[in-house]
Amino acid sequence: MSTPIAPVEQKRKVITAIPGPKSTQIIARRAAAVSASLGMSMPAVIERAAGGILVDVDGNHIIDLGAGIAVVNVGNSAPHVVENVQRQVAEFTHTCFMVAPYLGYIEVCEALNRLTPGKFAKKSVLLNSGAEALENAVKIARSFTKRQAIVVFEHGYHGRTNLTMGMTAKNMPYKDSFGPFTPEIYRMPMAYPYRWEGGAAACEKDALDVVIHKMDKEIGGKNIAAIVIEPIQGEGGFIIPPKGFMPGLAKYAKDNGALFIADEVQTGFARTGQMFASEDENLEPDLITTAKGIAGGLPLAAVTGRADVMDSIHASGLGGTYGGSPVACAAALGAIKTIEEDKLVDRAKKIGAIMSDELYKMKAKHSIIGEVRGRGAMQAIELVIPGGTEPNTAALGKIVKYCQEKGVLILTAGTYSNVIRLIPPLVIPEDLLREGLSILDEAITAVLNESLVS
Numbered sequence: 417m418s419t420p421i422a423p424v425e426q427k428r429k430v431i432t433a434i435p436g437p438k439s440t441q442i443i444a445r446r447a448a449a450v451s452a453s454l455g456m457s458m459p460a461v462i463e464r465a466a467g468g469i470l471v472d473v474d475g476n477h478i479i480d481l482g483a484g485i486a487v488v489n490v491g492n493s494a495p496h497v498v499e500n501v502q503r504q505v506a507e508f509t510h511t512c513f514m515v516a517p518y519l520g521y522i523e524v525c526e527a528l529n530r531l532t533p534g535k536f537a538k539k540s541v542l543l544n545s546g547a548e549a550l551e552n553a554v555k556i557a558r559s560f561t562k563r564q565a566i567v568v569f570e571h572g573y574h575g576r577t578n579l580t581m582g583m584t585a586k587n588m589p590y591k592d593s594f595g596p597f598t599p600e601i602y603r604m605p606m607a608y609p610y611r612w613e614g615g616a617a618a619c620e621k622d623a624l625d626v627v628i629h630k631m632d633k634e635i636g637g638k639n640i641a642a643i644v645i646e647p648i649q650g651e652g653g654f655i656i657p658p659k660g661f662m663p664g665l666a667k668y669a670k671d672n673g674a675l676f677i678a679d680e681v682q683t684g685f686a687r688t689g690q691m692f693a694s695e696d697e698n699l700e701p702d703l704i705t706t707a708k709g710i711a712g713g714l715p716l717a718a719v720t721g722r723a724d725v726m727d728s729i730h731a732s733g734l735g736g737t738y739g740g741s742p743v744a745c746a747a748a749l750g751a752i753k754t755i756e757e758d759k760l761v762d763r764a765k766k767i768g769a770i771m772s773d774e775l776y777k778m779k780a781k782h783s784i785i786g787e788v789r790g791r792g793a794m795q796a797i798e799l800v801i802p803g804g805t806e807p808n809t810a811a812l813g814k815i816v817k818y819c820q821e822k823g824v825l826i827l828t829a830g831t832y833s834n835v836i837r838l839i840p841p842l843v844i845p846e847d848l849l850r851e852g853l854s855i856l857d858e859a860i861t862a863v864l865n866e867s868l869v870s
C-alpha cells in the first residue's frame with residue numbers, strides 16, 4: 417500500500433504570481449514538447465488536488481470551479497476511488513474485456529442499468545471517452561433502425577472525432593479545417609430561450625413545432641435513425657430548453673420509429689441535482705451516453721439503453737481494446753459509491769442554490785450579465801454588451817484572467833464565447849465556493865470599472 421500523503425488544505429492561498437516560477441519553467445517545457453494546439457485554461461502546473469482545491473507546484477492553493485470540465489464531481493482523488501484503483505492496479509491492469517472478462521466491467525454496467533432513467537430492461541457497453549460513446553450510440557441507432565439520418569442541434573457539442581465533430585455545432589476551435597465530415601447529420605434550431613426570436617415565451621410556444629416541421633419536411637421522420645441532444649447543452653453555454661421541448665422530441669422519435677438519445681456526458685452523475693438530467697421531465701431515453709463524472713477522473717464512458725436495442729447489434733459489432741478498463745471500472749465503482757453514500761445529488765442542489773442566488777445578486781448589480789441560468793451545480797452567466805444582448809467576449813477573457821490571478825479557476829463556454837460556467841466538484845466546501853463566487857463578483861466589478869476608465 418502506498419505511503420499516506422498529507423491532506424490538501426481547503427483554503428485559497430496565492431503565494432506567488434500565477435503562473436509562479438516553477439510553473440513557468442514547466443510551462444516552457446510544455447511549449448517545447450506538447451503540440452501548440454492544446455489549450456491551457458489555467459497557467460498553473462498542478463501537483464495535488466482534493467475537495468475544492470488545486471495545489472500548484474509553487475504552493476498556490478487554487479479554488480476549483482471547473483472540476484476538470486465536470487469530471488471530478490466526487491472530487492480529485494476521492495477516497496473510494498483511490499482505494500479501489502490502488503487495489504485493482506495491483507491485481508491486474510488489462511485483459512481486454514472482449515478477450516477475458518472481469519467482474520468490475522459487469523458491475524459498472526449493472527450500476528448504469530440501475531441508475532439511468534427508464535422503466536425497461538437495460539444493457540450497457542463501456543468505452544473510453546464521451547466522443548467514443550456518441551460514436552457507438554450512433555452506430556447502434558443506425559444498425560437497430562436500419563436508417564442513417566442523425567438529428568442534432570445548434571449549439572450542441574458531442575466530441576472531436578470525425579463523426580462527433582459533424583454532430584458538434586461550433587466551428588472554431590472544434591471543426592475548422594478538419595472536414596469533410598460524415599454525411600447524414602442534420603442540425604436543427606435549438607430552443608435557446610434567451611436568444612429565441614420573440615423571447616422565452618415564444619421559444620416555449622414555437623420551438624418544438626419549428627423543429628418538428630423541419631424534421632418532417634427536410635429529412636422525413638421515417639428516415640431518422642436518432643435524435644441526439646444534451647438535456648442541458650454544455651459547451652454551447654448551459655442552454656436549457658423550455659419544459660416540453662425534450663419530451664416533445666422524444667415523442668416525435670417514438671412516433672416515427674427513431675431512437676431518442678440523451679447525451680449526458682456533461683450533465684450526468686449528480687451534476688444537475690438529479691442523477692441524470694433526463695429525470696427532470698421524466699424522460700426515458702432509448703440510449704444515454706455518459707462519461708466525465710462516471711469514474712472520478714479515470715477515462716471511462718458508456719452507452720446505456722433499452723436491452724432490445726443494445727442486443728440488436730451483430731456479434732462483436734461493438735468493442736475496442738481498452739473500453740471499460742479494469743482500473744477505470746474500479747474507479748467508477750468508487751465514484752458511484754461516493755455519489756450515493758455522500759448524497760451528492762442533494763449536495764448538487766444545495767451548491768446550485770448557492771451559486772444561483774449569488775449569480776442573480778451579481779446580475780442585479782452588473783448590466784454586463786444578460787442571463788443567469790443553470791440547474792443544480794451547473795450554473796452559468798451569459799455576458800453581453802450592457803443595454804442589449806450582443807455577446808461580450810472581450811469582458812469574458814478579462815474576468816477569467818482576474819479570477820486566475822486571485823487563485824480561482826473558472827471555465828468558459830458558449831457558441832459566442834461569452835458564457836462563464838460554474839461546475840465545481842460537488843464536494844467543494846461551502847466557504848470555498850462562496851469565496852470563489854465573491855472573487856468572480858469582484859472580477860466583474862473590476863473589469864467594468866476598467867472599461868469605464870479606459
Ligand SMILES: Cc1ncc(COP(=O)(O)O)c(CNCCCC(=O)O)c1O
Pocket residue numbers: 485544545546547548550573574575576646650651679680681682683707708
Ligand atoms: C455533452 C458532451 N458530449 C460529448 C463530449 C465529448 O467527451 P470527450 O470525453 O471529451 O470525448 C463532451 C465533452 N465536453 C468537454 C470537451 C472539452 C474539449 O474537448 O475541449 C460533452 O460535454
